[in-house]
Amino acid sequence: MSSQLQSIEVRIEGYRDVWVYCEHEDGQLTRATTEVIGGARKVADRVGMKVVGVLIGYNLNDLLREPIYYGADSVIYCDDPRLKDYQVLPYTTVLSDMIVKLKPWAMLFVTSEIGKDLGPRVAYRTRTGLAADVIDLIVEDFVMNLPTGRYVYKDCIAQVRPDFATRIAKIFTPKHRPQISSVRPGNFTPLPRDEKRRGDLVRWEPQFNEDDFQVETLETRRLPKSEIKLEEANVVISLGLGILRDGAGRPRDPREAYGMAEELKKLLSEKFGIKVEIGSSRALIYAQLKELEGLITKDRQVGQTGKTIAPDLYIALGISGALQHRVGMQRSKKIVAVNLDPNAPIFQIAHYCVVGDLYDFLPKLIEELRSI
Amino acid sequence: MIVLLLTKAVPARTTKVITVGGVLRREEMDLVINPLDFKALQAADYAKRFNGGKLVAVSMGPDFKVKPLFTELYSYPIEGVDEGYILSDRRMAGADTWATAYAVALGVKKVLDIHRNAVDELTSMVESGEPREKVLQRAEELYKRNLIPNLLYTDKPGAPEAAVQRYARGQLSREELLDTMKKVRVEIERFLIVAGLKTSDGETGSTGPQTAEALSDLLGKRIPDITHVSWFEVDAETGTLIAERKTGSYFQKVRCQLPCLITILPDYRPDVPPVSRRKRARAYSYRNKLSEVVVWNADAIGADPSQIGLAGSPTIVGPGIDIGGIPVQKFLGVTKVFRSKVEKFEFNGKTYGPFERFQKVEGLPEELVRELESKGLIKVFDLKDLIAEVFSGVLAAAKH
Numbered sequence: 155m156s157s158q159l160q161s162i163e164v165r166i167e168g169y170r171d172v173w174v175y176c177e178h179e180d181g182q183l184t185r186a187t188t189e190v191i192g193g194a195r196k197v198a199d200r201v202g203m204k205v206v207g208v209l210i211g212y213n214l215n216d217l218l219r220e221p222i223y224y225g226a227d228s229v230i231y232c233d234d235p236r237l238k239d240y241q242v243l244p245y246t247t248v249l250s251d252m253i254v255k256l257k258p259w260a261m262l263f264v265t266s267e268i269g270k271d272l273g274p275r276v277a278y279r280t281r282t283g284l285a286a287d288v289i290d291l292i293v294e295d296f297v298m299n300l301p302t303g304r305y306v307y308k309d310c311i312a313q314v315r316p317d318f319a320t321r322i323a324k325i326f327t328p329k330h331r332p333q334i335s336s337v338r339p340g341n342f343t344p345l346p347r348d349e350k351r352r353g354d355l356v357r358w359e360p361q362f363n364e365d366d367f368q369v370e371t372l373e374t375r376r377l378p379k380s381e382i383k384l385e386e387a388n389v390v391i392s393l394g395l396g397i398l399r400d401g402a403g404r405p406r407d408p409r410e411a412y413g414m415a416e417e418l419k420k421l422l423s424e425k426f427g428i429k430v431e432i433g434s435s436r437a438l439i440y441a442q443l444k445e446l447e448g449l450i451t452k453d454r455q456v457g458q459t460g461k462t463i464a465p466d467l468y469i470a471l472g473i474s475g476a477l478q479h480r481v482g483m484q485r486s487k488k489i490v491a492v493n494l495d496p497n498a499p500i501f502q503i504a505h506y507c508v509v510g511d512l513y514d515f516l517p518k519l520i521e522e523l524r525s526i
Numbered sequence: 527m528i529v530l531l532l533t534k535a536v537p538a539r540t541t542k543v544i545t546v547g548g549v550l551r552r553e554e555m556d557l558v559i560n561p562l563d564f565k566a567l568q569a570a571d572y573a574k575r576f577n578g579g580k581l582v583a584v585s586m587g588p589d590f591k592v593k594p595l596f597t598e599l600y601s602y603p604i605e606g607v608d609e610g611y612i613l614s615d616r617r618m619a620g621a622d623t624w625a626t627a628y629a630v631a632l633g634v635k636k637v638l639d640i641h642r643n644a645v646d647e648l649t650s651m652v653e654s655g656e657p658r659e660k661v662l663q664r665a666e667e668l669y670k671r672n673l674i675p676n677l678l679y680t681d682k683p684g685a686p687e688a689a690v691q692r693y694a695r696g697q698l699s700r701e702e703l704l705d706t707m708k709k710v711r712v713e714i715e716r717f718l719i720v721a722g723l724k725t726s727d728g729e730t731g732s733t734g735p736q737t738a739e740a741l742s743d744l745l746g747k748r749i750p751d752i753t754h755v756s757w758f759e760v761d762a763e764t765g766t767l768i769a770e771r772k773t774g775s776y777f778q779k780v781r782c783q784l785p786c787l788i789t790i791l792p793d794y795r796p797d798v799p800p801v802s803r804r805k806r807a808r809a810y811s812y813r814n815k816l817s818e819v820v821v822w823n824a825d826a827i828g829a830d831p832s833q834i835g836l837a838g839s840p841t842i843v844g845p846g847i848d849i850g851g852i853p854v855q856k857f858l859g860v861t862k863v864f865r866s867k868v869e870k871f872e873f874n875g876k877t878y879g880p881f882e883r884f885q886k887v888e889g890l891p892e893e894l895v896r897e898l899e900s901k902g903l904i905k906v907f908d909l910k911d912l913i914a915e916v917f918s919g920v921l922a923a924a925k926h
Contacts, residue, residue, distance in 0.1 A: 179774050240773055241780075242735065243750050267773045271753045274732035278624060278739040283840030286623075286730035296844065312844060316729075324844035365748040372768070373779040389921065426921045440792070458729060466920055478729075488920050490912070501855075506912055508858040515909075522913050 159304040166307070169259040169331040172198040173206045173230075175249070175272065176221050177264055183217070186264040188224045188344035190337045193291055194262055195225045195345065200293045201309055203259060206230055210248055212238040222353040225345040230256070232358040239371040240268055246275040248360045253280050253332060260311055262291075263336040270336060277334045283327035285313035287458070288335040289481070296326040311335070316458060316481040340385060340462030380453040384431050389422055389467045391415045392433035392456055392483070395441065396472020396493055401511030408438075409445050411471065414516040418469075421523055428466075433483075435473045436460060457482035471512045475500025492516075527579035527713055527762035527810065528641060530634055531570045531607065532721040532737065533563040533599065534585060535592045557587075559595050562722035564602070565790045569758070570720040571604050572796040576803055577762040578810030579713070580608040580672070584633050586626060589614035589821045596819050608812065609672065610819040611637060617824050618835045623728070625838035627736030632827040634719065634737070635744050641714050644673035648690070649707045652700060662694035672816055677809040678710060685808070713810065716765045716784035723754065723789050731789070738787040751787040752780060756794055760784070762810070854886055861907045862887040862895070868903055884915050 172194040177184045194205045207221025209231040221229050232248050249272065253261065261276070263269035265287050277284035292314065296307040307328035313335045314324055327333040384390055397411035412432075419430040434454040438446070456463060458478040468486035473479060475491070475498055483489070484503050491504035492512045501507045508515055535557040574581045583599050585592055589612045599607040613633045621629065648668065651661050662679075669679035680688040689706040692698040719738070724731035731753070738751035752758075756777075758769035765784045770777055772791070799807070824834055832838060856863065868881040873894050887895060887904055898904045905911075 177774065179776075184774065239778065241750075242752075243748050246739075267754050267771070270731045271735050271751065274623065274730075274735040275739045275751070277732075277840075278627060278736040281624075281840070284623060284730075284732055285841060286728075286732055296842070298842070326842045326844050327840050328842060330840040363748060368748065369750045369752065369780050369782040371778055372781055375777045375779075377772070377775050377777060379775070422917070422921070426917075428921060467916060488916055490916065504855065506856050506858065506916060509860075510858075518909055519913070522909055523917060526913065526918070 159299065162303045162305050164305055164307045164328075165309075166329065166331055169257045171204045171206050171258050172260045172262065173208050173253075173258040173332070174221065174226065175261065175263045175269065176207045176209050177266060177268055178209070178211065178214075178217055178220075181216055183220050183224065184264065184266075185344070186266060186337075186339035187221075188347075189339060189342040190262050190264055191221060191224045191226055192344045193337055193342035194260075196342070197260065197291050197293055197311060201259075204228065206258065208249065208252065209233075210237055210245055212236075218355050219349075219353075222351050223347045223349055225351070226353060228354040228356065230356045230358055232360050234360055236362070236367065237360070239374065240272075241367075241369045241371070242271050242275055243368065244360075244362055244366040245272055246279060247362055247366050248358070249276050250279040251361065252358055258332045261332040261334045263334070265336040265338045273334060273336045280332070282330035282332060282334055283325075284334045284336070285315055285325035285327070286336045287315050288313045288325075288337045289316065289322075289341045289462070290314035291335065291337070292324075296328045298328070316477065338462055340464070382431060382451075382453045383429075384433055384454065384456065384461045384463050386429055387431035387463075387465050388426075388428040389419075389430040389469065390433045390456070390463060390465045390483070390486075391418055391430065391469045391471065392435065392473055393438055393450065393471050394435035394473030394479075395437045396474070397438070397512065398472075399494075400513040401494060406513060407445060408443055409449075411512065411516070412446060412449055414520065415471065417520055418516065418523075421520060425523065425526075433461075433463075435476075435479050470500050470504065471516070473500055474498040475503070527574065527577040527760075528638065528717045529570045529574045529577075529579060529581045530637065530717060530719045531563070531567055531581060531583045531599075532585070532630060532719060532734065533566070533583050534560045534725050534727075535587045535595055536560045536725050536727040557591050557595060559598055560722055560725045560727075562724060562726070562790075562792060564722075565792055565794050566720045566722040567599065567602055567607070568604075568796045569755075569788070569790045569794055570718075571602070571606065572799065573718055573720065573758075573760050574608075575605060575807060576799040577760065578675070578807035579762070580812045581605070582637055583607045583610045584613070584630060584637065585610070586613040586618060586621070586629055586633070588619075589819075593819050593821075600815060600817060607815075609816045612819055612821045613823075613827060614821050615823040615834075617831060617837075618829075620836035620839065621834060622839035622841045623730055623732040623736050624840055625834050625836075626733050627740040628833050628838060629824070629827065629829055630733070630737050631740035631744055632829055633822060634741060636822065636827050638714060638717060641673055642711070644668045644671075645678075645707055645711045645714065648674065648678070649704065649711070652693075652703055652707070658694045658696075662690055665690040669813055672812045672814065675710060675810045675812050677706060681813070682808075710810075712765075713762050716762050718760055718767065718784060719787040721787065721789045723791055734787060734789040741787075749785050749787060750782050751789070752782065753789045754791050755788045756791045758788060759797075763806070856884075856886060856907045856912075858907060858909065858912060862904050863907045863911065864898075865903055865905045868898075873897070884911055 204227040207226040207229045214233045263273040292312040296310040298305045312324040423430045433456045464485035470491040489504040490506040491500040492508040496509045538556040538558045596610045665679040668674045693703040721734040754771045760767040864881045870879040
């Protein structure tokens with residue numbers, strides 16, 4: 155018995171445009187925001203929609219055209235003294251009201267402390283889906299086979315995110331709009347800033363609830379600026395827990411490996427005139443080793459909870475390469491991995507595999523490099 | 527103060543995950559308490575010991591899998607969890623963060639309702655002039671069920687008698703008792719919800735903020751959430767919470783009124799509550815731990831079936847895709863490569879090549895490989911080759 159499922163096309167009508175929630179700091183859009191505008195551009199062009207930058211804050215004047223310079227078609231902004239500091243309740247109210255009234259088709263946040271707070275609340279209040287930590291956005295139909303038919307939801311966004319199994323998953327929000335995602339930094343390229351780009355600025359008048367201002371900011375303090383710019387390095391030399399033991403299984407002072415990594419860094423930057431930085435796996439940072447205090451800090455972390463990078467060369471030393479680490483560096487152009495364990499998952503994606511002792515390999519590598 | 531800990535059972539190993547159509551089959555996997563939840567537990571424990579009250583853990587998942595894990599929460603160093611509630615129902619399976627937040631918020635609301643109702647019941651007994659003996663008897667029952675704190679009734683040895691007991695003896699007036707009850711009642715509204723930063727399976731960090739939003743809907747008042755908290759202080763006496771959290775390149779210190787939901791950063795370190803708070807903490811604490819975990823299904827929490835599980839989830843996980851093929855790999859000291867460029871040639875009537883310098887030798891007949899080896903055209907990829915190919919090749923290109 156053969157049964158042909160009837161194909162039923164579903165289009166969710168009445169929603170238009172791709173919105174980007176624009177984060178700003180010290181009067182500038184954050185770099186991650188400019189990346190997301192680039193990603194939004196890609197999606198919007200595919201479906202013939204516009205990119206709209208959403209700005210919320212106080213004294214936004216100098217900032218208003220920035221989303222347009224980076225590729226947005228227009229800007230909706232809400233400028234109010236009560237919005238000076240980010241607070242989840244008033245910001246959720248402003249953004250949710252905008253969404254309900256203006257019906258965007260998609261809404262993108264940056265995966266950041268703000269995006270991961272505001273995004274979920276707005277999604278809940280507007281009763282729609284949220285895909286977090288998205289690394290790519292692809293426009294495609296979503297097909298659902300039910301006993302009653304083959305439902306084809308036209309033009310959805312496949313929100314691609316690392317799944318914790320050994321794969322990548324596509325998240326769809328087929329029946330609800332807007333489709334909300336938070337996008338991980340490091341996955342889209344910002345468009346070049348162009349002051350000649352023009353677009354409309356639309357002012358939004360907020361209407362707050364009386365209990366929106368329960369949280370008051372007592373103090374804001376700038377975090378010490380990190381000197382470490384993993385994203386900009388041509389070469390990242392990364393250390394993992396494997397540096398704690400050598401090939402014979404003897405414990406080693408991790409400062410030895412760190413010292414060699416420093417030496418390699420110096421050598422490469424001098425010899426080739428390129429930027430080299432030292433990175434780390436999450437495991438090594440969370441081990442909080444006394445010996446590496448102040449050396450291996452959180453801002454060096456590569457991976458799902460750290461930074462996503464794609465340098466010309468990534469050197470993984472003693473990193474086993476859990477999926478969470480791999481999603482942060484697998485787009486590196488070349489990967490060299492040194493690990494004692496031939497079954498370490500890092501070897502699944504490395505171009506050059508050194509199965510062996512890094513305490514053996516590094517001195518040889520440094521010596522050879524010196525001689526050329 | 528009622529401190530609620532949101533916790534989740536996650537797969538113990540990320541390498542062995544069972545999914546069916548994008549939905550995790552938690553019931554078929556080894557589960558553990560989400561590692562970051564222990565940070566939240568430390569924070570919740572601190573809040574409870576500072577203020578007194580009880581620490582209640584709320585979780586959603588198949589109860590027969592989650593229940594055994596609660597032992598770890600009860601026996602956690604310091605005081606640990608006092609009561610556990612698991613929301614377990616097949617209809618709740620496959621929930622995304624929206625549907626999870628909805629169900630968890632209903633569970634939290636029910637926990638609060640139970641405590642609120644107990645105090646309200648006692649209050650109306652006193653107000654309607656029920657005999658003092660009867661009030662005492664009911665207070666004892668409620669106390670033994672851990673629903674009213676030591677301040678109202680107590681059987682702790684050495685502790686001074688509590689309000690209802692003194693009222694029964696005529697040592698406390700009706701107004702004085704009602705006053706004390708009001709204090710307890712106010713404190714129930716000043717609850718704190720604590721959650722880990724995110725779970726190790728979904729890794730979204732969305733359920734915390736969404737639960738605050740869902741609870742706002744259910745209680746008809748906006749409940750703020752403060753995420754990424756690295757330090758906080760909470761005083762049930764004044765109903766205020768002061769917290770430090772990270773947003774972008776800034777640290778923000780904020781103050782808010784309870785109730786509130788916070789999510790805890792992994793770097794959080796709990797403070798030690800001062801001795802001066804001990805008396806208060808004891809008065810507002812409840813009788814003992816309830817080691818029997820309570821399981822509620824969707825009906826018990828009054829969930830709308832269309833809002834839970836897969837049905838209530840706006841997002842759908844589509845088919846998984848591969849992370850990309852394995853690149854051409856060279857193993858140092860193992861992989862055979864061409865020593866230098868080899869032009870096209872014929873061998874046993876077949877044409878091979880051309881081959882580039884350092885090109886991996888693969889897919890060639892064994893006989894041919896032996897022949898090439900004997901001619902010295904093939905070598906094992908070594909450190910010098912790596913340097914020549916990667917460091918001189920790739921990096922020289924990167925420079926431009």
